[in-house]
Amino acid sequence: MKSYLVGGAVRDRLLGLPPGDRDFVVVGETPESMLAAGFRPVGRDFPVFLHPDTGEEYALARTERKSAPGHRGFVVHADPSVTLDQDLARRDFTINAIAEDADGDVVDPLGGVRDIEARVLRHVGPAFVEDPLRVLRAARFMARLAPLGFEVAPETMALMRQMAAGGELDTLVAERVWQELSKALSAAQPSAFLRTLREADALRAVLPEVDALYGVPQRAEYHPEVDTGIHQELVSDMAARLAPGDTVVGFAALTHDLGKARTPAHELPRHVGHEQAGLAPLRALCERLKVPLEHRDLALVACREHLNVHRLRELRDTTVHDLLVRCDAFRKPGRIAKLALVCEADKRGRLGLEDEPYPQAAQLRRMHAAALSIQARDLAREGLEGPAIGDALRKARVAAIRAARGATADA
Ligand SMILES: Nc1ncnc2c1ncn2[C@@H]1O[C@H](COP(=O)(O)OP(=O)(O)OP(=O)(O)O)[C@@H](O)[C@H]1O
Numbered sequence: 027m028k029s030y031l032v033g034g035a036v037r038d039r040l041l042g043l044p045p046g047d048r049d050f051v052v053v054g055e056t057p058e059s060m061l062a063a064g065f066r067p068v069g070r071d072f073p074v075f076l077h078p079d080t081g082e083e084y085a086l087a088r089t090e091r092k093s094a095p096g097h098r099g100f101v102v103h104a105d106p107s108v109t110l111d112q113d114l115a116r117r118d119f120t121i122n123a124i125a126e127d128a129d130g131d132v133v134d135p136l137g138g139v140r141d142i143e144a145r146v147l148r149h150v151g152p153a154f155v156e157d158p159l160r161v162l163r164a165a166r167f168m169a170r171l172a173p174l175g176f177e178v179a180p181e182t183m184a185l186m187r188q189m190a191a192g193g194e195l196d197t198l199v200a201e202r203v204w205q206e207l208s209k210a211l212s213a214a215q216p217s218a219f220l221r222t223l224r225e226a227d228a229l230r231a232v233l234p235e236v237d238a239l240y241g242v243p244q245r246a247e248y249h250p251e252v253d254t255g256i257h258q259e260l261v262s263d264m265a266a267r268l269a270p271g272d273t274v275v276g277f278a279a280l281t282h283d284l285g286k287a288r289t290p291a292h293e294l295p296r297h298v299g300h301e302q303a304g305l306a307p308l309r310a311l312c313e314r315l316k317v318p319l320e321h322r323d324l325a326l327v328a329c330r331e332h333l334n335v336h337r338l339r340e341l342r343d344t345t346v347h348d349l350l351v352r353c354d355a356f357r358k359p360g361r362i363a364k365l366a367l368v369c370e371a372d373k374r375g376r377l378g379l380e381d382e383p384y385p386q387a388a389q390l391r392r393m394h395a396a397a398l399s400i401q402a403r404d405l406a407r408e409g410l411e412g413p414a415i416g417d418a419l420r421k422a423r424v425a426a427i428r429a430a431r432g433a434t435a436d437a
Contacts, residue, residue, distance in 0.1 A: 027063065028053045029084060030110060030125035030133065037121050040142050041174065050084045051113050051125065054106045073104040087113035092156040111135050118160045119167070120148045147171065148179040158194040161186045162206035162232065165222040169210040172218035183225060190228035200316040203232050211276030216266055217259035235307040236280065238287035243295040251377035254286045261375030269367045277321045278328040278368045284308050304329040324361060327353050328368040335369040338386045343428045346393055347420065355394055362394040396430035397423040
């Protein structure tokens with residue numbers, strides 16, 4: 027059987043990045059011959075099989091023809107006559123269209139190696155425009171590759187702009203958009219995702235709530251970067267630095283200030299009440315993209331509470347307790363550490379303030395741990411019952427928060 031390693035695995039090896047999943051393309055076979063060789067079929071859409079021993083994906087070489095709008099309207103043609111070069115030519119970017127045979131020899135008819143060396147993300151051919159998802163893929167590859175010096179080729183950007191202007195991005199289903207967004211958030215530089223989409227005039231179509239923050243001014247004494255859109259980029263990159271790969275933290279960091287787009291013009295550059303104002307657009311975004319619950323819940327908490335965490339040192343002990351209750355921090359204890367990371371990213375995601383200390387993060391974690399260490403069952407053991415337990419629990423937790431505040435101040 028003639029098979030080649032293709033796609034991300036070859037690209038990442040040539041870039042010296044850690045290897046991810048390995049995908050193979052198979053030439054000269056049929057579904058029947060694959061099954062006879064012990065491969066197991068995957069899904070219905072594409073002729074893809076799993077290797078009986080390694081579980082790795084082997085896809086029959088294929089060509090595709092566009093038959094309807096959107097990313098679904100493809101007729102796939104996979105028979106033994108399809109060549110490796112034909113399969114590579116249907117791919118999105120030259121750096122993703124490099125194959126490697128079993129001896130480690132590289133097959134590169136589209137100049138992917140040259141583009142890797144030149145740090146260029148370039149489309150393979152004119153069929154690029156047939157799948158609007160590729161605009162988002164370009165942006166998420168940039169979130170990963172921009173720190174390595176990559177840029178989108180001007181002719182590729184021109185096609186992306188054309189695709190965005192044609193309105194085809196509206197046909198993308200929520201799951202695909204979320205998949206690309208979450209991959210971007212788990213990369214080193216999520217801001218490159220936003221910048222690339224903006225340059226293609228495509229951010230408005232997929233994330234209008236996020237796009238709306240560009241050009242909205244903020245007070246320069248707190249935000250030397252001034253533009254709220256630039257702030258959300260800096261915060262997203264800071265979150266990726268503080269919590270690498272954590273898309274729950276990353277999504278909350280990206281969306282914590284959405285309310286600032288709703289400030290009436292006569293109140294600018296102040297944004298009084300933007301925490302509450304951000305909840306509605308955030309909910310709309312989460313519903314539209316079917317954002318997973320854990321992501322949505324932390325984002326809502328961070329949107330609502332980030333200013334409270336910033337001024338933690340001024341809050342009364344009872345107020346800190348109520349903040350923890352609002353965050354559901356006694357039933358979902360992992361949430362507070364993530365909230366602290368989002369708030370730290372917010373504070374340090376400002377031009378020139380990247381290395382400012384943020385003692386509130388440790389203080390919040392310490393207060394939470396102290397309050398969490400007191401449980402209702404401990405009080406029940408002391409003979410308390412009914413509503414008395416609730417009152418005693420609150421008092422004991424508030425006292426624990428007070429003690430932890432002192433401990434933090436002494437530390
Ligand atoms: N929408 C698409 N249009 C054209 N080619 C695609 C598309 N999606 C995937 N491919 C091809 O399939 C390969 C595997 O896709 P996949 O989404 O797994 O990305 P990848 O390149 O392996 O990167 P990563 O593993 O970082 O997500 C790509 O490298 C590309 O060659």
